[in-house]
Amino acid sequence: MVADILSDAFLAAVAGTGFGAVSRPPRRAFPFIALLSGVGHALRFCLMTLLGVDLATASFFAALFIGLGSLVFGGKIHCPMTVLYIPALLPMIPGMYAYRSIFALVMLMQQFNDPVLAAQYLERMLMNATVTVSVVFLLSLGATLPTFLFPRRAYSLTRKRPSGN
Amino acid sequence: MKSEEVKEIAAFIAEYAACLLGSGVHTSRVIRNSGRIGESLGVEIRMTTLHKTFVLTVSEETNGHSFTRVVDIPAFGVNFDFNASLSSLSWEAFDGRLPLETIRFRYGQILSRGLLSxxxxxxxxxxxxxxxxxxxxxxxxxxxxxxxxxxxxxxxxxxxxxxxxxxxxxxxxxxxxxxxxxxxxxxxxxxxxxxxxxxxxxxxxxxxxxxxxxxxxxxxxxxxxxxxxxxxxxxxxxxxxxxxxxxxxxxxxx
Structure with missing residues (x-):
């Protein structure tokens, strides 16, 4: 079990850092992106396998954790929250559901003349698309929430001098 | 403040905000950063943003000079380094009361920085x-x-x-x-x-x-x-x- 969690965290860290590289973050941000992606994804894995939480709720709380983490680390390395949390969220994109809804759409077009099969594919497409959209929305919402909870800190992460000087 | 000075500030803020919006920074951060630089230089910045352009008004109280620009947003592709460094620059300008030439110089330095291969x-x-x-x-x-x-x-x-x-x-x-x-x-x-x-x-x-x-x-x-x-x-x-x-x-x- 522990090995599963660790490998989950490691793979997510690699995925988060690599996807983050496309967005050209400052070099000092990479270790923290890796840390947040790894721990965030492992947290979702634990919530789902150990506590039996559903995918959408688990994603929301993992994203909330990543958002809070980016608030803490962002102040340390003077990076806006989005620089750290957007790459860290990417490994949590529900790719299999997205794929299944596209596959169902392709098959629906092939089976248009068979109402029974077509209805099945339509149902599968809608179900998977709903999961995909909900999870993606909850992911971005969860990570953004800390901005509204701690606006003062969130808005001055890139300030190098402590206020009052 | 002279009208020329306000005009120069407007030109710089237009470039700065366009760069941020073009490199994938969300709207409220761009408005806050630009406003902060404006405040440190003694002018007021108001902005309306759209997807391809934004409208910028820079105004100054004592003589009542004001300039409005409609600025195109370039498509730079996402660049988090610009996001972090240019946000930092706005705080440096604000905390250190930097003159416009210094801000412009640092801005140029950040933009010419090498990218990851x-x-x-x-x-x-x-x-x-x-x-x-x-x-x-x-x-x-x-x-x-x-x-x-x-x-x-x-x-x-x-x-x-x-x-x-x-x-x-x-x-x-x-x-x-x-x-x-x-x-x-x-x-x-x-x-x-x-x-x-x-x-x-x-x-x-x-x-x-x-x-x-x-x-x-x-x-x-x-x-x-x-x-x-x-x-x-x-x-x-x-x-x-x-x-x-x-x-x-x-x-x-x-």
């Missing part, structure tokens, strides 16, 4: 997508094939972007080629579906998607929706590319 990015993205495939419980063969498929697809994307070929065509073609390469897994390994599903995920426009949601919840609904619509169009392009591959191999998948 595209080949390094290509390697990292391929590795990332292979790890992603493992994360979805794909086998090692699938992970290897996905890594390779990503490298080929990303190379095509880089080449097409360098030639300024239309974004939508670039994304569709990259997704098609990547998923076609990944369909090799139908004959190798045991998890062809996972390989096909993950092979195109490196193309997902995560930054505009999240920025769109941030803009909307912060009340910049118009900008947020335009960002989301652009991102969703790219996702549809990815889906089209993937669908083309699926049409070719669907009989082996059923």
């Amino acid at each position: 595209p080949w390094v990015v290509l390697g990292m993205v391929s590795l990332a997508n292979a790890a992603f495939c493992k994360l979805f419980a794909g086998d090692w063969v699938a992970a290897g094939v996905v890594g390779l498929a990503t490298a080929i697809g990303f190379f095509i994307r880089l080449e097409m972007q360098r030639r300024h070929i239309n974004h939508f065509i670039t994304f569709t073609l990259s997704a098609f080629v990547s998923s076609l390469c990944a369909s090799l897994c139908l004959w190798l390994g045991h998890t062809p579906e996972i390989a096909l599903a993950t092979s195109v995920l490196y193309l997902i426009p995560g930054v505009p998607l999240v920025n769109g949601v941030i803009d909307i919840v912060e009340g910049h609904t118009l900008t947020g929706f335009s960002r989301l619509i652009q991102a969703v169009l790219l996702v549809i392009c990815i889906a089209c590319g993937l669908s083309c591959s699926l049409l070719l191999v669907k009989n082996s998948l059923l």
Whole structure:
């Protein structure tokens, strides 16, 4: 079990850092992106396998954790929250559901003349698309929430001098 | 303050805000950063942002000078380094009361900074997508094939972007080629579906998607929706590319 969690965290860290590289973050941000992606994804894995939480709720709380983490680390390395949390969220994109809804759409077009099969594919497409959209929305919402909870800190992460000087 | 000075500040803020909006920074941050620099220079900044242009008014109280500009937003591609460094610059200007020449000089320094080599990015993205495939419980063969498929697809994307070929065509073609390469897994390994599903995920426009949601919840609904619509169009392009591959191999998948 522990090995599963660790490998989950490691793979997510690699995925988060690599996807983050496309967005050209400052070099000092990479270790923290890796840390947040790894721990965030492992947290979702634990919530789902150990506590039996559903995918959408688990994603929301993992994203909330990543958002809070980016608030803490962002102040340390003077990076806006989005620089750290957007790459860290990417490994949590529900790719299999997205794929299944596209596959169902392709098959629906092939089976248009068979109402029974077509209805099945339509149902599968809608179900998977709903999961995909909900999870993606909850992911971005969860990570953004800390901005509204701690606006003062969130808005001055890139300030190098402590206020009052 | 002289009218010329206000004009110069307006020219700089126009460039600064355009650079931020063009490199994937959400609206409220751009407005805050620009306003902060304006405040440190003694002028008031008001902005209205749209997707391709923004309207900027710089005004000054004592003599009542004010300038309004409609500025085009360039398409730089997402750059988090600009986001972090230019935000820092606005605080430095604010805390240190820097004169405009100094701010402009630092701004130039940040913009001329070297980027991560595209080949390094290509390697990292391929590795990332292979790890992603493992994360979805794909086998090692699938992970290897996905890594390779990503490298080929990303190379095509880089080449097409360098030639300024239309974004939508670039994304569709990259997704098609990547998923076609990944369909090799139908004959190798045991998890062809996972390989096909993950092979195109490196193309997902995560930054505009999240920025769109941030803009909307912060009340910049118009900008947020335009960002989301652009991102969703790219996702549809990815889906089209993937669908083309699926049409070719669907009989082996059923």
